[in-house]
Amino acid sequence: MEGLWTIPTRILTDGVVPASCVPIEIVADSSPPASSRETSPTQPLWAYVGPFAAYMVLTSIEGKGWLGIPYEGWYCLKVLVVLALLWHFHRAWPRWNARGLGWGLALGVLGVVVWLALDRLQLAIPGLAGLVESVMGSREGFNPFAQHGVNLHSVSFVLIRLLGLALVVPVMEEIFWRGFLARYLINDNFTQVPQGQFTPQSFAIVTAAFVAVHPELLAATAWGALVNWLYHKTGNVWACVVMHAVTNLLLGIWILSTGAWRLW
Numbered sequence: 090m091e092g093l094w095t096i097p098t099r100i101l102t103d104g105v106v107p108a109s110c111v112p113i114e115i116v117a118d119s120s121p122p123a124s125s126r127e128t129s130p131t132q133p134l135w136a137y138v139g140p141f142a143a144y145m146v147l148t149s150i151e152g153k154g155w156l157g158i159p160y161e162g163w164y165c166l167k168v169l170v171v172l173a174l175l176w177h178f179h180r181a182w183p184r185w186n187a188r189g190l191g192w193g194l195a196l197g198v199l200g201v202v203v204w205l206a207l208d209r210l211q212l213a214i215p216g217l218a219g220l221v222e223s224v225m226g227s228r229e230g231f232n233p234f235a236q237h238g239v240n241l242h243s244v245s246f247v248l249i250r251l252l253g254l255a256l257v258v259p260v261m262e263e264i265f266w267r268g269f270l271a272r273y274l275i276n277d278n279f280t281q282v283p284q285g286q287f288t289p290q291s292f293a294i295v296t297a298a299f300v301a302v303h304p305e306l307l308a309a310t311a312w313g314a315l316v317n318w319l320y321h322k323t324g325n326v327w328a329c330v331v332m333h334a335v336t337n338l339l340l341g342i343w344i345l346s347t348g349a350w351r352l353w
Contacts (some may be wrong), residue, residue: 136181137269189323197335259333285324
């Protein structure tokens, strides 16, 4: 996952309804339920963007060996920094609730099947994998057992890598993609937009932005659209976190069992 981008500002225009067309009646409150709203109407932007930004910056340098620190050291530092930011900001996010978690579990399992199948298809299409790598780069593809074999050092790193894959990344990414960006594209005051709400444009932009930081182009397109659908169906970013966590955990197990380190 490499690179950052500028998030566009949208200007929304309100229509005007003639007073004579408005019936005099009491209507139900259409605001989102309390369980789907943040704890305050004015939450800091950095609560949603900060962990993601830190992750992206550290990802861009973790394989360069700066300061004589190997990849494992930079990755562990990245996990610690992002975990600290997630904990610091967690009270600003939508409150935890269990709505749609069953869907999240089921689609998480489906998601890893889709990811692996479409990644294989991408490799099978002549020239596509090379083109994507030339434009977007590739993952670090680090084999934790290549240098040290199976010992305390390598096993400890694998456990930290799985922690990052199945906990840190799902929370950090979903709070950014669905919790922030999907709603910011509808209204600058994004905390006032109900969870799960999309326009066709915001759905497409969030999917495309997700794809832009994943070299598995076909897999990321399908998976990104699927998790957007889940968010729209459940109106709960935590269902998306569960889906993301299940897919990533199963993918991590697949990588460890097959040695497909290029997906790591």
